[in-house]
Amino acid sequence: MENILELKQVTKRYGNFTALDNVSFTLHPGVTGLLGANGAGKSTLMKLMTDHMKRTGGEILWNGTDILKMGAKWRALVGYTPQLQGLYDDFSARRFLYYMGTLKGMPHREIKAQTAEMLAAVNLTDAAHKRIGTFSGGMRQRVLLASAMLGKPQVLILDEPTAGLDPGERIRIRNDIAELARDRIVLLATHVVSDIACIAKQVMVLRGGKLIAFDTPSALLAATEGKIGEFFGTYDEIRQLQAQYPSGEIAQRRDGFVLRIAADTLPEGCEPVKDAVTLEDVCRLYLKGEREYG
Amino acid sequence: MAEIRRLLLDPARLIALIMLAVINLALFSGELRSRREEEERYQMQYAEWSISREETEEDPDAHYINEEYPAYLAYVQTQSQTQSVLQKLNKAQSPFVTRNLDKTVQDYQALGKVEVESGDHRALDAVLDCTLTDILLLIAPLLLILSLTAEADTAVGALTRTTKRGRTPLCARRIFAVILFSLADVLLLYGGDFCYAVSQYGSPGLGRAIQSDPAFQLCAVRLTIGEYLIFTVLLKTLAVTVIALLVWLILSRFHPLPGWTLISVIVAGMWLCHQFVMPTSPVNHLRFLNPFAALRADEFFTGYCNLNLFQYPAGFLGSMLIAVGGLFVLLAAGCLVLVGSRYPKKRGAGMVRLFDRISKALSRHMPCHTVFGFEGWKLLFAQRAFVFVCAAIGGAFWLWNDIHISLPLSADTLMMYREFQGEITEKKLEKVTYYIESNQEYAEYLQRKLDEAIAENKDVHEISGLQKSLNEAMETLQFWQAVDTRLSELTDYTARTGLDAWFVPQESYQLLFRGNAMQRHSAMVLLLFLIFAFCGIFAFDNQYGTAALLRATKNGRFRMRLCQWLWIFLLTVFAALMLHGVYILHLAKDVEFALTEAPAQSVAFLQFLPFSVNIRTVLTVYIALRCLAAFALAAAVAGISRFSRNPSHARMISLAAFLLPSALCESGLPLPSFLNFVDALTVTVS
The missing domain is CATH 3.40.50.300 (P-loop containing nucleotide triphosphate hydrolases)
Structure with a gap:
């Protein structure tokens, strides 16, 4: 048993x-x-x-x-x-x-x-x-x-x-x-x-x-659909946007900077991520505003 | 200044220093009280058993001032003249001897006319030999040095060395801080001893010449008592600083294992030289040109000696000041160069390797398999309680040597006295009457002879010899009369109450049951043991954060706690038996142990017991009570440990809660008696 x-x-x-x-x-x-x-x-x-x-x-x-x-x-x-x-x-x-x-x-x-x-x-x-x-x-x-x-x-x-x-x-x-x-x-x-x-x-x-x-990891990942997005822009633009989404993660790309955001409603100009959503994003979504996650 | 402030005003360091001062005061007061009690006991017996000498003898203080000291000064002069004549006759004599005699005369002549005045110098005499304080003086500065060397291995050490003033200037400030800290340490500990002695005996009069105290008769330096005290404090500070700097210098350049070995060899060597080289030895330089001589300090004022420096005499105080002062300058310069400006040596590995090796050996060969075994391991080795167990054993040996319960009688009388111990018989009663009569006759005979000798104006030596014999005979007579009185009392008691009573020596039981200064002193040692051994028992788990982990296991609650309490109980009983047991051992040594089978009523102050019981049972119950009292205190210390973050906190709280009030009460402050835990540990029969 x-x-x-x-x-x-x-x-x-x-x-x-x-x-x-x-x-x-x-x-x-x-x-x-x-x-x-x-x-x-x-x-x-x-x-x-x-x-x-x-x-x-x-x-x-x-x-x-x-x-x-x-x-x-x-x-x-x-x-x-x-x-x-x-x-x-x-x-x-x-x-x-x-x-x-x-x-x-x-x-x-x-x-x-x-x-x-x-x-x-x-x-x-x-x-x-x-x-x-x-x-x-x-x-x-x-x-x-x-x-x-x-x-x-x-x-x-x-x-x-x-x-x-x-x-x-x-x-x-x-x-x-x-x-x-x-x-x-x-x-x-x-x-x-x-x-x-x-x-x-x-x-x-x-x-x-x-x-x-x-839930299972896959179910949690599925629940984030349309809630994870990436914003491309200059460093100053990124910093401005990050003030509204403190849990966003900044990354540097060859052609500029990108801010990965987890939110129920993504801001304008933010491209939803379809693949490569991780449990990290799930955490960012659920724990936004918490100390550990921004 | 910031660094000096940081080192000197660190609260933990200050608290440790104050606690050290309290411990020192507690031990010193105990020692002084037992010394005082011993003196009083001796004086009482002396007064009881000797023929009144007050009428014939002069006040010793006046005798010293009027006769002894002037006679000594005159003796130095005449001795010098006599020796000078002998020197001229004996050409083979070393030139040092002649020069030494001349210097001695010059030194005492330079002293001029010292105004020796009478006064109470007992407080000064009390602090003359404070070996324990001298040892404790070294602890606080060494802790400061250890914190400095430990800091050098940390990130803070690396950080400070990268700053502009983080090397030689910082080192110079730290040396200054060590000097100030040593001074504070000496003032608190030695000053505490002196203040306590003054509170007990009164001020020795700081403005009097030091030679007013007979202990300083040989002093060839012109000083007042106040100046002497200041000089002593400075000498002790110098000694403590030198030893601290030596440790710092060695630890900063060597791995801890060879470093500590080197320190042990040097320090032990210096101590042994100071302790065992005689002042009159040809190599007395080793004794006097030594930091431990400066730490002891008083021998430079209570004695007189010139050192042989290439056949020229040099005053021992001046030579020591130059030697130890020079050593201080050398060590300070060494610290500035080697600790301050040179690249630091990597340390720590040596000691870690040693601990690792010990740990490996123990881990391989001494595996524990029970919760009880592991809790014992944690307490004894991980929390270092074994050190305090060893200290308790040492304390018991020290007590053993300090307890004196034998009567001041001749060996023959004592042997006869032993014959009377035990059951009271008609034969014994007759025998004591016989002893009294024969001694009476002998005393009368001596009295007659003495009178005749005085009348015939015989030789002084013969008269004083007769006087001495008469005194002894009277003492013995009074002793046998006391035995007779006691025997009669016991016979009456048995007739009156129907309870049996034997003749047993009262002194040993008096010492054990009635609580004297020595017992209070040993109770203070026991209290220190309980605090230091058990302050970490529960706080240790809090310190390492293992409490949650242990509680999550099957046996990590009741059984683990039970085993911890069992260890507390066992070690407490062990220490209590060690410290109180020495009295029982003395009892067994001085009195026949078989006599403990005697009815308890044989002991005068146990006659209130309304039932028949033998001394051995009372003794067992009594020791059990003392163990129980000790266990109750141990439980209180453990209780504090349970709610403390770490053992250091628990130790501090326990010292403040139990030792401080006890020490203050023992020092004579009028505090409520329930605050005196020494009382609780010395359960007495009253």
Whole structure:
């Protein structure tokens, strides 16, 4: 039977501020991309899903059972990488994975075997005994990812797992996540839209604590038809227009400048883009006006 | 100026300096109180057990001023003349000896007529030997130097070097800042000691000649006490600055591992030379021409010595000033050139490699497999609590040496005294009566002999010998009378209450149960241990942002917390047992441990107990209570840690919340007693 993680009207308030407002969706095995500007509620949503903080309202159900009722049983099913690189500088990579394995309640033999496996998966076998304090940002991120994958959890909640990785590492990790997601639920929050575009089965977009879109990438791309356009002109013209469309992206072409705009109604002189619409454009359309997107 | 302001007025640095001053004050006040208590105890026993000498003896202060000091000055002159004659007879003698004698006479002649005045000099004597303060003095400037060397490795270091005044001028300002910071450090710590001593004993009179204090009898420099204090502060500042600059210079040119090794070798070498080369040694230059001699400072005023410089005598104070001052100039110039203008050396790799190697070895050979093991690893090694555990062990050894509970009696008397310990029997009662009678007879016999000797106008030595023997006999007699009284009290008590009571030495139990200055001092050390060891226990996860990650795991909540609390408990009990256990060990050493099976009512102040219980049980409950009190405080420190962003914040808050009020209370400030956490740690029986 396929595992299902269901969120029903999940709400989180900090005093008067609503960080998440009646968010509902259902996750099935596969990668679900989570997009949103900074402060949209992505990390809060993930913290609620890992039961790190108390929710104000709603339900989070794992195969029909509330995760609060499951308690430690639920946490045994979850692998999580937080947004901040939470690692101890004085631990070696191996020791940290052993520690996480112990906290996950894995048997010792299993910890040993899986630690070696995960270190190899994230290409850290040679650095296994080095202090994490000497690691680069990318290496630290890989340790976190390995710790999330330890114990082969049914649900992987990854908060910007590819931040700080070089392109090669990112592709490698992305492929690993896709491989893992074949039989488990993966929720992947990132600002690198191309990561989601490559591997996500579904994409959800959060804005101001509300879920404003949740669909397959192709459906989301289709919904942008006629809403993405490009304006050619001089640099001064482009700058003038950008004042009205701050989320527009300026690019230089051989014969001048071009401003790529995402708007429900394109301005005059703007040519609609038919092909080569990307998830980046989807974000620009849904998140226009948000800090991260202009 | 901006750089100097930035370095000196950095809030974190200032707070650290103030906290260091508080810790120093807390430890110094404890030490002073225990020293004072020891003196009082000695004086009380002296007064109790010796024949009243007040009538026969002159006030020691007046004796020093009227007789001892003038006699010393005269002695220097006559000794010189005698030696000069001997010198002429002995041609093989080194010319240094002759010149040294001449210089000594000249120095004391140059001193002229010093007006020594009587006054209370106990405050001055109290700050003469502050080894702990001298060690603590080095910490703050070294932290400043470490922040400077750490900054050099960062982007800020690279940025400042690209600016117009970012090299030699900046370095010069930083050297100046180090001097000012060292001065502030000395004023706060050493000044704090002196102010505390003054608050306890009263002012020593800053305008009096330093020679007014017998401790400074040998001083050949014309100084008032106030001038001496200023001079000491400046000397200590010079020493601290020199050591700080030395560390800076070495760390800026060497990788940390060889750098610290070199620093350790040089500093330890200097310290060992100062500590173990005798002032009269032919190589006493190593002792006196040394930054540690300047740090100690007082020995240049409490003693007199000339160094042999190519057969010519040179005053040790002047020589030291030239040597250490010269070293300061050299180091400052070295810093300007090597830190300021030369290209910086790449550092950090050495230490990182060392840590890496240690980490690799531990990671390979010491894998943990339980949550408890990992939490212990985090606390002991990642948060460096093992350093404080070692410090607690060191503190216990230091206490062991400082505790004196043996009675000031002859070995024979003590041996006989031990015979009486235990159950009270008829035989023992008869024996003590016999001892009293025989001692009475002996004392009377000595008294007669003394009277005869005085009447016959015999030799002074014989009379004083008889007087001494009589005093000893009287002391022993009074002691046996006290034993007899105690035995009678215990017999009465048993007859009255029906509860059994043995004869046990009270002093050891008094020391353990009643809380003296030494115990308060060790409680202060325990308080410091609790703060430094546990301030990071929960804040550590907040610092590294791992809290969310750990909470998302199966055992990352209850079991992890349980293990952390278990470690807090174990380490607290360990430290409490180490620091309080030394008293038990002393008890076992000085008193037969089997005597702890005696009924608790055998100890005078435990006679209020209405039920039959032995001392060992009371002792166990008592130590358990102390451990519990320590655990309650540890829990409070851990509670602060839980809500702190990082261990440094938790440490600062804990120091301010627990140590500061305790230190102020211990220093004698009239604060509410509930603010004194030392009280809580030294549960006493009253």
